[in-house]
Amino acid sequence: MDERVRELATKLLRAGYDDLPEREQRVLRRIASRAAISRNIGEVKPDTLTFGQRIADKVAAFGGSWTFILLFSGAILLWVGSNAWALLHPFDPYPFIFLNLILSMVAAVQAPVIMMSQNRQAEKDREAAGHDYEVNLKAELEIMSLHEKLDDLRQRQLEAHFAMVEERLLAIEAQRQSDHKTGGNKPAQ
Secondary structure, eight states: OHHHHHHHHHHHSSSOGGGSOHHHHHHHHHHHTTOOOOOOTTOOOGGGSOHHHHHHHHHHHHHTSHHHHHHHHHHHHHHHHHHHHOOSSOSSOTTTHHHHHHHHHHHHHHHHHHHHHHHHHHHHHHHHHHHHHHHHHHHHHHHHHHHHHHHHHHHHHHHHHHHHHHHHHHHHHHHHHHHHHTTTOOOOO
8 A cells, every 4th residue: 555655646746755744645545545534523522621621611602602791781780880879888989990900800810711712712723724624635636536537548438439440441441442453343232
C-alpha cells in the first residue's frame, strides 16, 4: 500500500509523498485503503471536557440568552426602583455606586468565562474546517481519479473503434481491388 500512496501523491497532487503535510498524507492513505474519511465532528463526549470547560459553556450559554438579559434588566430595575422608593434612607443613593460596583464585578468574572467558551468554540471550528478540508480534498482526488479512469476507458474505446474502422476500410479496399481484377462483373441482385 505504501507504493500505492506514493503513486497517488505523484499522480494526483503532483508532489512527493514526503513533501506533503500530514493532513494530505492521511487523506492519501485513506484513499489508498478505500476508507471513509468523514466523521461526526460535533459529537463531543461530556467526560472529555474538564469541569472548568463545562462551567464556561454553561455560563456562556446562560449569559448570552434572553433569560439572562430579562432577569438582569429586572434586577437593575428593582434595585433602582427600591432606592427611588426609599428616598429618605436609600441603601444605595443616586448615582448607585454600589450597583455599579456589582455590575463591574459581574462583568469582570463573566467576560473571561465567556472568552474561554469562545476559545473552545474557535478550536472546534478549526477542527471542523480541517475536517472539511480533508473531506473536500479526498472528494476532489477521487473525482480526479474517476476522470482519469473515464479518460482511459474512452481512449481504449476510441482505439478499438478506429481499429475496427481501419479494418473495414481495408476490407472495402480489398473488395474494390478484387472487383477491379474480376472486371467489375457482379451479378445483379
